[in-house]
Amino acid sequence: MAAVLLAWLLAALSLLTVRWIDPPFTAVHVQRRVQAWIHRTPYHKRYAFVRLNRISPDLQHAVIAAEDARFFQHHGFDWREIQAAAEDDLDKGRSRGASTITQQLVKNLFFGTGRSFIRKGAEFTLVPVAELVLGKRRILELYLNVIEWGPGVYGAEAAARSYYTTGAQNLGRQQAVRLAAILPAPLKRRPEQMNGYSVRILERMRQMGW
DSSP, rough: OOOOHHHHHHHHHHHHHHSSOOOSSSSHHHHHHHHHHTTOOOOOOOEEEOOOGGGHHHHHHHHHHHTTTTTSSSSOOHHHHHHHHHHHHHHHHHOOOOOHHHHHHHHHHTTTTOHHHHHHHHHHHHHHHHHHHHHHHHHHHHHHHHHEETTTTSSSHHHHHHHHHGGGGOHHHHHHHHHTTTTTSSTTTOOGGGGHHHHHHHHHHHHHTT
């Protein structure tokens, strides 16, 4: 119990730190490198942190529309979406995600992609801390910079250069929605394959006034 509490305190202090300092790596970065070492597969990390004003507004809007449409309305947990997901699970007999951008950021920073009740409990208590300490703009900036966008590709700048040979600030609307469309499964999906889903994201953006 003491070890768990200490780990939580360290994570909370880390959140305070990343309010001003850009993280050099995350739990997901470490996880992928360890996996590559265990399986003896090549691994090349591409990660370049850029300020939010150097990320295309189209990409910011596309990611919010695709991942967390009520990002600016909730305080870390979207209870409306959680309820809808639970009802959908009961109706269809399968589960779908309802994680917010803040939840996904906390998971990326500290826990990796694994699932456990302990991890979910720790995440649940850290999300309000992230909202309080970081604020929405910094949460979005961190999220867009650290999330996985392909094998060894982390963040908007690396994704833009890897898939479109340009900087994140130069991404157009179609490029942005296709990048947003691969986020649910970045190790399997590619932007050029995301025709149907990218159209749905574009429609959500229009409905949200973007």
